[in-house]
Amino acid sequence: MNNAQRGAVEFRAVRKNYGAFTAIPQLDLRIEPGQLVTLLGPSGCGKTTTLRMLAGLETPSEGAILIGGEDVTRLPPNRRDVTMVFQSYALFPHMSVIDNVAYGLESGGLKRAEARTAAGQGLELVGLSGLGDRLPSELSGGQQQRVAVARALVLEPQVLLLDEPLSNLDARLRRRVRTEIRELQQRLGFTAVYVTHDQDEALAVSDRIVVMKDGRIAQDGTPRELYESPASEFIADFIGEANVIDCEVLAVGGDQARIRVGTAELDLPARRAAPGPARLAVRPNAFAVTGEGPGLEGRVVSAAYLGDHIEYEIDGPAGRLFVMDSSGTDPLPQGAPVRLGLRPGGAALIA
Known part of the structure; x- marks a missing residue:
């Protein structure tokens, strides 16, 4: 893989059918390395289906998906070099925080001591040093979210996927955690694909926003472009x-x-x-x-x-x-x- 392409994502003429229903008629989209791109839209617009196809949890009916220049369309999730942060966090309640973060590394064959060292570094990245021995239930919702991000980042994926990552947090905590996620992404320079239905969230964290409607891209641009120059009445009403x-x-x-x-x-x-x-x-x-x-x-x-x-x-x-x-x-x-x-x-x- 060309290092200049590491983290690049591309959908080429991707179509997704569920029986007679077409969820994604045709999707052509490129995400440059190091960008945080948000897929935004109302329920049923196709944004989650798009993310799941990128993660390998859904298979396109037609077309190709490339990560880092490699065709991953038919590869299983564990061979795609992506990790996902779910809205439910999916932390193991009986494991300590550091064991939660180390779990993926150990499952991949890394020795326990090395995995825990890397997990400690991951917790430091997200500002949770010293909390590794706690259980998830002893942390706030925002801290649990950061643990989930740390667990994903220690695997050093090409692309981090975030599926409605703040939906379980209250409004004030959402503002704080979205700022932390954005600062972390900019500092480390990883590629991120972020799914949300929250317009303010998308405006706050994104390099680009891809607004979807009925499985198609309604408009693709920077937050400022979409807010100040909406391409349609739908965009004008949906973004702000x-x-x-x-x-x-x-x-x-x-x-x-x-x-x-x-x-x-x-x-x-x-x-x-x-x-x-x-x-x-x-x-x-x-x-x-x-x-x-x-x-x-x-x-x-x-x-x-x-x-x-x-x-x-x-x-x-x-x-x-x-x-x-x-x-x-x-x-x-x-x-x-x-x-x-x-x-x-x-x-x-x-x-």
Whole structure:
């Protein structure tokens, strides 16, 4: 294997059928060495099937899967040089932490003393030195997750697979552990494929996000590209929240389009738009709540004070809009007339 290809992953025209049902019609995807790529999408979109095919737990009906430049399509899981971290952690409750981490090494033929030394180094990597003699039940949920990651990393796989790894943690712990996983991946430089349905999680940890819908790639790009330039209404709504409203493209010059929304006009990336009616995705915090000036008219349906911002529902000719206002002003009363200006950074033309 070429060392430059170590950790590279490639799906070539992969199809997966379950009887008459086609879960993955055709998947072409390449993951570069050292990237953390997240497969994101709603339930039933094909992301877990894709991960299981990469792990060797499912076999493609057609096509090929390559890891490190080697065709592994028909190889069993134990010959693929990948390891998986499951959402349930799958730790042995009767074994100490260090024995859990050493288990895979010993099963692979390494002597017990050598396996335990390597396991100790793995625990140090994830910040759990000194906890090797404890049982999993004596650790917090976040610590158990790190044990599962350490157990996978000591095997030195080409690719680490993470299947909804934070789903069993509470919201605050999820934020902390996802940061730890990302820092560890960047520090060690391993390739990781991460499956989640949580958009915030995907935005926080990923080099690239592959959004899947009905077994196909709906959009593939960096977190910023997907958030700021969604390719469709589905992406705009799924990655963060977005208001999708009608607009008019007045003119297109080069890669910029002049558009009109209500009484406001602004310039945006054209994205293959042509003059005429179009659709615009606007993030809730891209609206400026004003009493006058160009923009969209409406009335306050509801207002919720959330400390650092106010969340409004605004009803008007553009429909029911969700707006986040961080200006620091007091909430407007129900029924109050408003005008919504637009900040170009949070608006994008969509197909």
